[in-house]
Each structure stands twice: as structure tokens, then as C-alpha cells.
Amino acid sequence: MKLKTSQSIAGFTLGEMLVSLSLSSIVLAAAITSGVSLQKSFSAVDNYLTTHMQQIRIIDYLNRDVKRGLIVTTSVDLQTVTMSVPSYIIQSGDPEAVANPALVGTPRTPTIAYTSGGWQVNYTASPVTVVYSINGTSILRTENGVVTTIASSTDQLVPKSTDVELANTEYAKTSVTFMPIFTSNGSDASRTGTSLYSTAYLRNKRRG
């Protein structure tokens, strides 16, 4: 059997090859560029969302402690927050634990006292001290000397807190910003656009 061949598909001309190679190169370049761009976009979006979650975490940590706090003070540069919170759980070494070791890890029954400021609920004479601070790219929470890193990012996370006092109403205002990694020129607007604000009120009548 003899196959009939067609002259028109015998091969590609040089011109066709050049055109097809050019087109292929363009398509391949577009694919690679798109892939790289998408990978960068993925990285940036993922980083943005991750850092955003850390913003929320910082504020949630702060608000949780402010709500149960007895007093909140901030440093002059607004980047360190110190607060006292009731010592609710009996720890090893506490007077109650010394008297009865079985009480370690149990909630404490408060005592009631009348002071110059009125009635006061005391879980212990010495409340727990909690400090929020910045160390390099990390946001640290220190409770009675124990340090926990609650957020860490190369995106320059910056929390700022203000404590406000008005008679018996005290609250803390906090804002957290960061610089997204895909910002084009590092402008202030890029940071401002990430601001997350929060206000939390102290709920305890006792102060200090």
C-alpha cells in the first residue's frame, strides 16, 4: 500500500518556525510571568491576612486583660502597656496553697474590704502584673515575668495604646498597624490603611 503524501505538510518554512517560536516564547513568558506574579500575590495576600490575624490577636489579648484589669497605664511612647489583673487562680506558693496544697489550680474566693474608695473586692493583696511590649519584630506579653510572644512579623506591627481616665470610668484605646510587604513606596498611607482600632473598658470597680 502506498500512502499518498501531501506536499503542504511536508515541513515548516523558516518563516513559520520563527513565527511559531516567537508566539511560543511570548506565551511561555506570559505563563511564567503570570505564575511568578500570582506566587508573589499569593505570598503578599497570605502575609497580609496572616498579619491581619495577628493584629486581631494583639487586640484580643489586650482587651481580654483590660476588661478584667484593675488599672492600665501606658508608656509615654504608647508602645508599652502595663496593667494589673486579679489573681484568680491559686498558684503554688500562695498562702492558700501553703495551707492546703489541694487548692493549687482552683479559683480563689475573694475577700471584701471597705477602703477609703468604698467597697473593694480583693482576690489577693498583690494582683498579677501584665506587660505588653515590643521587642524587635515581636509583640510580647509578660505575666509575672513569664514572657509569651503573641505576635511576630517582619511587617513592622505597631500597637499603640492609650489609657483614659474619667472618674470611675477607665478605658484603653488601642490601634495596631503594619506595613504590608507589597507596598510600592512605603508611604504612610500604606500603613494607615491597615489600622485596626479598639476600645475596651475596665470592668472592675477597684482601681490599682
Next chain:
Amino acid sequence: MRISARSFERGNVLLCVLCTILVVSIIGGNVLLNCMTRYNAAASQVRSWKESLDAAETGGDIAYAEVRKTILDPSHAFTGWNYTGGIYTNSSVTYGKDNLSTNARVDAFYYDTNGNPWYRIRTKGTAPVTGLKRVGMDDRMGPGTRGDSLLRKVDFNYDHFVATYGPNGDGLNKALVPVLQPQVTRRVELIAAPITPFEAAIKATGTFYGLGDAAMIDSYNSANGAYYFAANSPNDAHYVDSRSGNVEIASAVATIRGWVYGNVATNGGTIVRSQYITGTIDNNVPFTVPPFKMPTDFPTPQVSPTKVPGNSTVTITPPAAGTAQVPISYLFSSFTGHLVVNQYASSQTYVDIHVTSDITGTIDIAPNVRARIYFDGNVDLKARDIVNESGVASNLQFYGISPTDPSVSQSIAIGPPGNYAATFYAPSADFTLTGNPDITGAIVCKTFYGNGNTSWHYDRELDKEGDAVDYRIINYVEDVR
């Protein structure tokens, strides 16, 4: 067989383009999927964490409402709750479209010197975590840190709190309790403290006018000695007690004159003469004072006397000393004459009197007697008619029973001459003070009018005196384990 071939096969370019689009789309889809899946999971957990606190605080509100009923509606307090071992517990309450649930435990853990119970409210709020069981954007901070899971403890399979600390957090009855679906549970503890009647020198829920331009309101502490003016002497030992002559007005209609050595609060008012107020001024303090009802635990009255007729003197010498919780009680149908209340032997004596009519007579309370006078009607007296021989205001307390019909008014009018040491708690009464008396005590009323150059001394001991008239939450702590 002859195989026919097509003349042109230029579709390969189209295929290349389509394949490229497909590959790029897959990459793009993965980008979105990877980002959003983890973000959605994290956001869902954040939402549940916040909602669980909302649920816990809702449980606190439910329990607080029951605590308030112990004063305001005792017959319905804790109705439907279980009471075992001194602890009230309620069934789990589910609410909201997210099926939040909460329950509470309430116990009276402390009784103050007036016998008022302090309540501890422990509540638990649970919010389900929607979506699949997966971690969110968590462990991104390197070794040794746990990120979100350190803050938001999501129970995927078992209730970690019950397993680790027991259902009540006291280490007892630990158990591995499966959860129906992923959930977050938060626990808070609230302390409900009794509100005693006399927290301020003057407290009015309605309009306020007073006092005269040369009047003054200051304070002292009878536990630290007799009164003398120390509000302008910072080095005086009693200075710390001298500037608590607080005035609280739950109205914007407030005309304050004279010196106030203390704080002033109004509800939308404008303080014009602020230079005469030494403490803080806060014009955004709305508050209410519930109507006062006759205490349901009023002891059975003595057989006699039953009235104080006009132009006569009735002398009470109690048959026993009584106690703050169970005083010796009397029921009067009228009070237009002169009443003398004596001490029982040499004991501190406690007397309660319920007057079902107006009070227009005079009263003399011997030292070491603490008398509480509940009245249904009005009071119209001269200041000199109120004789409290001890000079300690808490030893003579007047309580105005609020009319059951809110349209019925109640009035208290104190006129010249004379001075007095006493307290009035009458949240439904219009109080009028005329003359220039020297007053030691406090008042809670609906409206206040006083135009004289009064010297008003609030006794700081009053702050912890008297039966609870309501409750407020004064402490909040979260069990963050």
C-alpha cells in the same frame, strides 16, 4: 486504504493558549483557595471566640437579673433555678442564630455587717465553630510559640476545660467529654455587690435646685470622731474624709449653688458654677433608683403602742435589744404626737417602725438606739422635731415607701428652725428643705429643692450602712484557662 490528511493544522497555537490559561487559572485558583480557606477558618474561630464571651456575659446578665429580684421582686427571684448546696444553677439557655448557649451558677459567698449578701456569679458561654475541623492562621511565630491557639482554645473533639480542670474548674470530676461539633467556651466570674441606700450626700432622680449661695456640702467620718470642718485643710488628718459630699442628679435640670466639697454628676446637665465644686464634674451619668417597697422580712410588730396621737408623748422602751437583722418592730397607724425611743438596758438597741400614715409629729431617739422608720405617707416636720441624740445620722433612718400608683406623689418637707442628724431614703418623694439648718446625713429622693444656706455634712460611714436597695456588678474576672 488511503488516509486523508488535512491541509492545515494551526490549532496548536490555540491549544497552547488554552493550556496556558488553564495552568494560570489553576495557579490563581490555588492562590485564592489557600489564602481564603485558612483565613476563613481563622476568622470563624475568632468570631466564635468573641461570641462565646458574649454568651458568657449574657449568662451573667440573666443571673444578675435574678440577683436584683431578691430585692425588687423577692417572690420571683431564682424561680425555675435549681438550688443545691447553697448554689443556684440554671439550665442551659440557647439563643441567637449561631446557637450560642450559656448557663450560670450563683452563690452568696459573703455577708456584710448589715446582713446583705454578696453574690458570686460564675457563667459559661459556648459558641460553635462553623466549618471543618482545622486550625487557622496559627503557628507562624517560630518554635516555642503557639500563636492563636494559646489565646483561643478551640475544642475540636473534647472539652479541654472539663478534661483538665473539671466542670467547675476546681480540679474535681475531670472527664473526657466529647463535643458535638467544634466549639469555644469562655468563663467569667462576676461579683454582685449590694447597693446601700446612702452612697452620696444628695441623690435625686429628678430635678434639683439647691442650695443657697452661702451653703456648703462636705463630709466626715463618724467612725473617726465628731464633725469639724476640714475640707480646706489638706494637712488635717480628717481631710481625706472631708471631700465626699457628693451630689448625684439623674436629670439635666440641675441648679447647683453653694460649695460642694465632693463630686457632682448630672444626666446631661450644665454646671455653671464649677469653681465652687472641688471634685469631678461628670454630666453624663444616667442612673435610676427603683421604687422602695416595704421589706418583706419586717418582723412581727409589738402589740403596743400602735399610734402616736397628737398632743401626747408616746415612749417606747423595747422589751429586748434586737439585732440589725431582727430588730424590735412597731406598727403605727398615725404619728402626730411626740415619740421617744429609749435604749434597752445598756445594750445597742435596734428598732423598726412602720408608719402607715403621714408623719407630722416629733421624734427623739436616745443614744445607742438605731431606729428605722418606714412611712407610707408624707413627712412634714421642722428640723428641730428630729432629735437624734447620738448625732450619728445612721441611727435615725427614714424610708419612704413608694406609692403603688406612680401618679400619686409623696412629699417630705423640712422647715426651720433647728438642725437634725438623719437620713431619708425616699426615691418617690419630692423633698423640700427651707431655712438654714445644719444637717448631718444623706437623702435619696425624686426631686430636691432647698433654698437656704444649709451646712450639709455627709457621714462616710453611711456608705456601708443600711439594707441593700439594689445590686450592681463591681468585679469582673475571666477564667482564661
